[in-house]
Amino acid sequence: MSTLFDILASAGLWAAVLRIATPLILGTLGALLSERAGVLHLGIEGIMTFGAMIGWLAVYHGADLWTGFLVAALAGAAFGLLHALLTVSLGLSQHVAGLGVTLFAASFAYYVFRMLVPVAGTPPTIVPFQPLDIPGLTAIPFFGPAFFAQTAPTYLAILLAIALGYLLKRTPLGLAIRMTGENPHAAEAQGINPVAVRYGAVIAGSALMGMAGAFLTLSAFNSFFPTMVQGRGWICIALVVFASWRPGRALLGALLFAFFDGVQLRLQPALNGIVPYQLFLMIPYLMSIVALAVMARRARVPQALMQPYRRGER
């Protein structure tokens, strides 16, 4: 028990929670935006992998960190375009198309990485984002190192969650996106082009997914290695349901997840030899399944999710 208390009382845990949460926040927002317009986006896992690789590669080749982030976002957007082509224009199964995008983006990422970065004993590294020193806040005992010693992309992710919440709730564009996800025929009857809205949402959402991946290599770690995304994309998809398609709740959900993940990471060494570490690693996955089971029926699913839209076909 005292171990658990020590962990909870350490600023390091809370700093880690925010760090672990960041890619989940970005990825969940991306998937959420896409789903709000009616398109399930299972390309997320692959796009995160590609974003992690390409962002890192850009920086490795001399770009600055923000350029790396931007490159990852653009690459994500490109895969988003592909997913939109398949699911919106062609109206193919969103499940299968998304898995196809994931398989392609991930294997393409490994291919490019291997092509451009020679095999080496230890993977090459870059200098990642450093924690920001916020005058007046970072210096506060405990709270400073716990909550105000993050890298810039973490704050960006939190801001984006708030911005996306505002966009969906309060702006004409947000209304258009929501209506497209609820009933694209209704949107069209109001003079909105559902195809354009879906394209936009999928592409923008994919850019967020690319950024989520880039955070892993440009901030959380400093190198790229295959399988580093480790199902985070799928957890994001679960978090969207858990958040009932609301950005604010997505932020909270990601933080909650990260909290458990952070705690288990710190419990591992304490219980080493008593409990196999794999059991701890299972926790986030099992939690996301439990979250789905608890929320699936309660959540207000966008009514047109996974329904292709073709003009004139009802």
Place this chain on the structure above:
Amino acid sequence: MRFERRDHRPLALVIATSVLAVIAALALSGILIALAGAPVLEAYRRILIGAFGSRLSTTETLTRTAPLMLTGLAAAVAFRARLWNIGAEGQLYLGAITVAAASSHLLGGLPSAVQIPLLLLLGAMAGMVLLLVPLWLRLRFQVDEVVTTLILNFVALLFVSMLIDTVLKDPTAFGWPQSQSVADAAMLPKLLARSRLHIGILVAAALAILIHLVQSRTVFGLQSRAAGLNPAGAVFAGVPLGATLVKVACLSGGLAGLAGAIEVMGVKGYVTTDLSPGYGYSGIVVAMLAGLNPLGVVLAALFSAIMFVGADGMSRALRIPSYIADVTVALSLLTMLVALFFTQYRIRR
């Protein structure tokens, strides 16, 4: 431009679709090969040589075909009933570890004739159990099984990793996390001496034919097809939706579990966490390429195996990352989807 649904889909068109999709995928990955600075046609030639150039490579390709056929069948039977089982990878591992555990601790003393069928059955059952969990969640809580089966892949792999690190660890493996080996009597007979080719491929092919018959001739086949095409219509016609899906899940999970069992009993004899190079995920591609037809799965699995084995040889010769095989297989899923679209719809203006 509009798309209009085709009324008829001739068989020749369906077959042409798959062939076209594969050619398109190869052409696209040709661009990537060229980008890496290698001669494209030479690369294709090397892939064929890598896959069939010698007795060793040919048997290796066929050895790889077996698990791909089984995971492909697992996806095909599930998708047909609109059960999105993306968890074949995890089911495969669970099947594998079950076989390793059972043979090394319980059944190792039994003669082959008894032990092998028993182990295959146990492996299949392990796969079933892992798929029944997400199915139960879907039927009980309406949880989309795509996400749960995907996530369970990671759980299953961690579970296997835990077992081979602890209770099932092979003490003679110099500290490597590796399971204890199955008994010699549990190893599948070889099809060819001095090769790794075992009877697994025959088992898989026989199952493909059997499943084809089940789907086209039996009440269960008709009902599961109805359940997939139109659940509301199926319910109205008295198809027990839940029970049908449970049967489909048993079949699908069982096939994936069997893939793991056969891989252990046919090739390695023990389990590590790199037993499968993504057979479960490739199975999805195989199933789609086959148009969800069990007989088509045989050919689609062979194509994937050629890519994987051939690309290994090619990458060594031309210094192209062997990941090109994964890229090509993934691309063929995407091109197949597009091609399928054009066989179902025709363009008008």
Place this chain on the structure above:
Amino acid sequence: MSTPLLEIAGVSKRFGANLANDDISLTLAKGEIVALLGENGAGKTTLMSILFGHYVPDAGTVSVDGAVLPPGKPRAAIRAGIGMVHQHFALAPNLTVLENIMTGTEPLWSLSARKGQARAKLAALSARFGLKVDPHARLGDLSVGEQQRVEILKALYNDARILVLDEPTAVLTRAEAEHLFATLKDMARQGLSLIFISHKLDEVMATADRIVVLRGGRKVAERRAAETSKAELAELMVGRTVVRPVREPATPGPVVLEAVGVTLRQSGVDRLKAVDFRLRAGEVLGIIGVSGNGQAELARLLCGTARPTSGDLLLFGKPVGEPGVAGLVEAGIGRVPEDRNKEGAIGDMAVWENAVLERLPRFSRHGLVARKAGMAFAQDIIARFDVRGGGPSTRIRLLSGGNMQKLILGRNLIDRPQILIAAQPARGLDEGAVAAVHERILEARRAGTAVLLISEDLEEVMALADRIQAITGGRLSPPIAAEAADTRTLGLMISGEWTAAKETAHAL
């Protein structure tokens, strides 16, 4: 006469082999109500979709105030003042009324939606046209009538001068429909122009100034309402005189199906409340009502896909346990679902597979499907029920609605069932197919089958049923004899006024 407000000139549209609109022209003046009359498939909805920019016509133009609208641009149509009230409402259930109405009305890229202004404008419109609705209600929580109000308000909110209503009364009770038409006339008086699409002669005659009749994609006639008659319109619309079969008097047999206080509770709501009825052999019992009042649930209950929460269902005098679909089919009960595409058929399966799917125990041995016997069964149905457009191995999706329905009726009637549950059996069919379906139902009645007919169509029920019960809010009225039923009485019964029914009930 000055330039008309709206002019549709020479519009043609082809879908594959089907010429949906063939050189159609029509005009609309300010303050005028024009009815577009025609059967299903006459091309009414296609024409209106072109008008609204959903479809691009192959030829012809739409102009408002003399200016030609760009084809295929709903936005341009909205801006020109055309507002569409869809039959299947174009509304988003999870959004509020206000959100539904204001979506798309502001520049997409502005930073904040002006909800205050929107609310005020909506309130003004509500008051002016007497269309009351709570702007903050979630749309999915509203009744069908209220949703239609929102749909109309949405068009008015976009400053529509031309309002197009597609089959506006299809989902309304008689009282609601009368209220709607009063509103529409009021709108015309206030200077709006209206086009409404319908196949119901009564409402067309009562409401429109001018009537345009479409048939087979062509405009076949145009009449002033004052100068025509229902009989003339009917003949113009159908193109020939279709004689619907007539029910002959008969003496019903014993009670074969009985409901005693049956209640069906679903997700916390009583969809059926203590429902009673008795169905006799050789009679047609009609259940009339507006959709959403429990017909669908009643049909599901009797078709074996739902179970009563309380009360008893007696089949041939014995309580039904939990027979399910298989048990009912086994017991000789034929079932025609209300939605043939969703429930009645599996579009991508062959005709023969659709014929045997619900009677697989009969068409299988040791788990193997008896394909030959199934094909023969399907061939038999095709021959005896005059199903056209394909053979046993044709995918059923390729059949027309009428032929699909004949197949569904055929697979049930071919073995002379004791009971037939038919939900909306003629919905969406053209006049010829309706007559064919009615004839089959009456034929079954003559053969002694007890028919429970669930329908929204007054004429259908009056033509076929021996006794009629109305369903309102999940309650079933006492039965009245068909002879005692006229449109007015039935209209009242549907709206929940059962006094007329109660007076005659004890006689039955």
